[in-house]
Amino acid sequence: MPEPFHPTANTVFKFFLFGGVVFLGFASWMTFVIAHAGYRDWQNMPRSQPVPFSHAHHVGKLGIDCRFCHTGVETSSFAGIPAAAVCMHCHSQIYANAPVLAPVRESYRTGKPIAWTRVYAVPQFAYFSHSIHVHKGIGCSTCHGRVDRMPLTWQEPPLVMAWCLGCHRHPEQYVRPVSEVFDMAYLPPRDQEILGKRLVREYRIRQLTSCSICHR
């Protein structure tokens, strides 16, 4: 009986064998890289909105406090998105007829909500509370970045669990005095470690890594 395979078949077989291993490794590496790239999580990507609202203008230039619009931030888990009526406080007088604000006026008139694109979306199995973070000295800019410099808002952090845990394991590296929470331009002092440790003690920050702290 003749040989069914030519001797070169060995080489071809080896090529595909080792090539397959290399390919699988490369594919896994690519999957990993893509999965951890911010692109997947909308990180650092300005999102289009029905009204091109600029935090850079309202916060950075006009100096409106975060809490003027995000009223629930100190009392609720949800910071709150302002009602059209809040916009109309000013915009019934200023730019009262600007075409770009037509959706706001429309919403105020009809009672139909504006569908703002959500920028920060924590998964549904993670329960995040704004109020506790604000009360324990985590500044707005720690998670949201320099919102006062964002013409259209984007998501600053990766919002993955490892990022949450970075702070929950070492809150002393991020905590700031409660009086500075809403200060966008706040820079941590050089002795953040010492200040942080003191504040962690003072604010009784503890037990942050139990699963049920965030997952219920």
Add this chain to the structure above:
Amino acid sequence: MRQEDPALVQIRTPDGSPCEVRGAASGEGPAGSQPNDATRRRFLGIAGASLALATAAGCGRMGDTGAFLPYSTPPEQATPGVPEYYATAALAYGVAQGVIVESHLGRPTKVEGNPAHPASLGATDVLSQACLLDLYDPDRSRHVVEHGRRSSWSAFASFLQQALAPIRAAGGKGFALLTETVISPSLGSQISKVMAALPGAQWHQYDPAGPHAARAGALAAFGRHVHTYYRLDRADVIVSLDADFLASGPGSTRYAHDYAFGRRVRGSNTAMNRLYVAESLFTATGGKAEHRFRLKYPEVGRFAAELAAAVGALGQGTAGGARYAGWTGPVARDLLAHRGRSAVLAGETQPAEVHALCHAINAALGNVGQTVIYTDPLEVRPEDQVASLWQLVQDMREGRIRVLLILGGNPVYNAPADMNFAGALAATPLSAHLALHFDETSRLARWHLPESHFLETWGDARAFDGTVTILQPLIERLYDSRSQLEVLDLLLQDPNRSSQEIVRSYWKANAKAQDFEKWWRISVGRGLIADSALPEIRPAPGKVDAAPLLQEKKAQGLDLIFRTDPFIYDGRYANNAWLQELPRDITKLTWDNAVYVSPQTAERLKLKNQHCVDLKYRGRSVRGSVWIAPGQADDTVAVYLGYGRNVGVVADGAGFNAYLIRTSDALWYGAGLEVQPAGATYPLATTQMQKSLAGREDDILISKPVETYRKDPDFVRKIHPEPGFDETLYPHWTYTGYNWGMVIDLTACVNCSACVIACQAENNILPVGKLQGLFHREMHWLRVDAYYRGDWNNPSAAYQPVPCMHCENAPCELVCPVQATVHSADGLNDMVYNRCVGTRFCSNNCPYKVRRFNFLEYADWQTKQVMLQRNPDVTVRIRGVMEKCTYCVQRIREAEIRARDQGRYVRDGELQTACQQVCPTQAIVFGDMNNPSNRVARLKREKLNYGMLSELNTRPHTTYLAELRNPNPELRENV
């Protein structure tokens, strides 16, 4: 019951998807058989496809992040993310139960008790908890229907005006109104306005389960209508004659609270009340009795007569008979020793004579005004409802009724079978039926009108003591529905007022308040009208004749007893999956009613569990499945009403319709029943197979007479030694912050199951359906175990709620390969759904069997209404994930965050788990064990405190206070 091949059982899941299983009729567990017919090839196909999809998803972008839809103009005080609470009242057992409803952005998600309300005191019953699901029931009727075709309210209104024109001309003759028992003052006034406008019209009331006998009994005793309620906190001795007052019926939440109040043994305070129960079925109340007298239904009356004679309630020279002297003697002596501090209650199913006797006994014992309170009736117009309905049916049949308006109720389904209401309805030319569902009556009536749920509309109602609550809506109407008040308005001169206007105008005229706006705000906000309880009256008692009760009745055949189902009641909650799946009192049956017989009778008739039998009673017949109920009187067959409905995917096909053999002269009891085996079997799903403690009382459920505790307060430690603190290889954890723990007082638990349903509502626990129930895959995080003790034919019972024990040395944590169950820093045994891969090792290793596994995708992700109900603070679990009691961790975290926002610790009592909050007897206490002054820490120091199976050194955070009983030394306990 369906008449189909018993080997082929077709059951729908709560989501409506039909599943079929062969061989489930054997009643055995799954034992290798799996309900889904996935072949290996199909599994691999799906696995491969999902792997490919997962890879694709892993590389792709995290979908759409969604949108925010803020208010256009925000309502006052609304903060998204913070729930709001509104007071209203749920209608349970025909009376109002004060509740406070939690609302998330306009959708009610949880019902709690109203601490200010006398019927609630912060707790609720099962029905008030579960009625929330009825609001979101996808099977609720949505449209006005005429002759089976969709119509509209305006069409109905113009039709009604046309139909009424000749009747108006005839002074109202030919118009009849049929309602359920009316206890709402504004509805009563609305009806009397209609009756004034149509003087010749008729108004009838019928409730299949109302207090018919109590009404007649009071009439016989006092010559007038009188309402009775009890103050059991003042009673040291309680005698119940077939009354299941602890777990069902008007005021049961308050009665259970007061009953438990009288038996809190703490430290050196060992005073306890005593409960005697004479009954024919084994009820939850009977299980709590110190002495339970198992009697056939007619014998309960004889027992009452002999007891009345023994306490001197029948006057001089009345021979009482002496059949039960061995029982009535000691009970009577006990009652006489507690004059003014005792109470004798008659069950609503007992005949009027027994109720009249109870009034005489209580009067003779000086209990009136102390423990027994009489008031004017709660009802707007008390009447003999059966006679009233008979008259209506005759008028309908003889063509005297041209237009019949049925507000609520479902007479075609639940009117006595001998009346043939369906036939009478067919003889009525114009009929309209207002109901929550398109039900049996709606099908036969010309018009069907969708009714608003009580959480969608305004109204008012009286509680068991007469206190009035103004009901306020929590949500915009889901469908184009109207309330009874609004439908009646169509008949009046000034129609189309909203229910709010109707209720407000009634109270504006009747409130006698100087500043009505202020009065209205306070009354609605508090959930009750101040001082609206009916004033006490002292009706003069007449002569009571006990002779009929002492007559010997020679009965052929078996006794037949009807009862309302403990949870779906008269059938109105039949489409409520929470209630269908809630295990019934001691049998722990779900999804079906059964033909209950005692073990001896079953043996005599050669019946076994799940055998089908035909019940033949007075020429009518119905087929049901047998369940043997120890503790039931012999030669007695008991059936629950409310099943065999045809109204929605949940109710359809569950159980059999016992109304088919219920006649107007035998509403609750009939003699001469024949039972014929049908030769088939029908499976029944029970959640508890093991009903005996098998001699392990001291490890699991300690129950002793209080005398034992008085003699030796340390007896629990002696019979149930706890392992030493250092008997472990693992390092100890020091709790620096909170250390959550729970204590459950077994003396107080009355097995009402309110905790189970509260847990279900709070934690998004999904019903699984009967088929999954047959495989023992129920998902309840908290169960109430019920055990029989003593003689199998005449046992007593013991109850034990079992949530997760949150063991310090948790066996489940050690075996999880993926660390999906781990300990938190504050003593919780956390379950991390996202880590769980579904090995079920943890459940295997749990000695308490409190872990529940999602074998299938039980959640409904499509039906919008169903999703509205879910608690947004709790993850809805998916298939393949283990879950269990979390001690309501969402509530813990919320309370912690609230406290920490204010820079303080959580106060004792500020945080309640769902089961604790709902418990009428306050049997469940939860809190931080690290603070020694907290209630839970104090109870843990009680000498009755023990851990279930703690010899396994699990060191549970949930512990029990041993049950104590207070038996009469003159009587032998049937333990």
